[in-house]
Amino acid sequence: MAKAINFTEVSTEGLESSPVAKMLAGLRAHEARYFKTKYDHDFIVKPAAKSKATLSYVQKILEKERGLKIKAAPLQTSEFTVANIRFAYVFYKDGLAINVMYTLDNPKKRAVGFKLSEGMEVPKELAEKFKFARMKSKLAGTIRGSFFVIKGEY
Secondary structure (H helix, E strand, C coil): CCEECCCCCCCCCCCCCCCCHHHHHHHHHHHHHHHHHHHCCCCEEEEHHHCHHHHHHHHHHHHHHHCCCCCCCEEEEEEEEECCEEEEEEEECCCEEEEEEEECCCCCCEEEEEEECCCCCCCHHHHCCCCCEEEEECCCEEEEEEEEECCCCC
16 A cells, blocks of 8 residues: 655554664655655655565666665665656665666766665675765664666666
8 A cells, every 4th residue: 555654753654574663764754854845745655565666667777787686675665756857765674775866857867875774784785885974864863875876778
């Protein structure tokens, strides 16, 4: 079932199996607040098992652009287009959140972002290839993030 994320009352619904469920829920709420504030868009998530197309899209970009395969189990996804940008999100059991920002009319503004929930280790598949910067969030504590620019067409 699709569910809008409430960023004023953070819930771990759908993320309970994660060892960092509370912080991952905060990270998800952080993203929901951003989209509501910037675009007046409700952030809707679905169980990963019911969103194979979104998972496939994100996995294809990771594999083709950087040869990455994420080992953690996906829990939830979100996919939408706002302001001519296609966004796809995957929230993983280990606390990782991956987002694809794919501007439809400007190939120079396309990227994949990685955000790590507070309390999780950097996944081995990302540790050697990326450096992570820290940022503070009222909803998610300390978030570590990194990104890469998408060069191909998807």
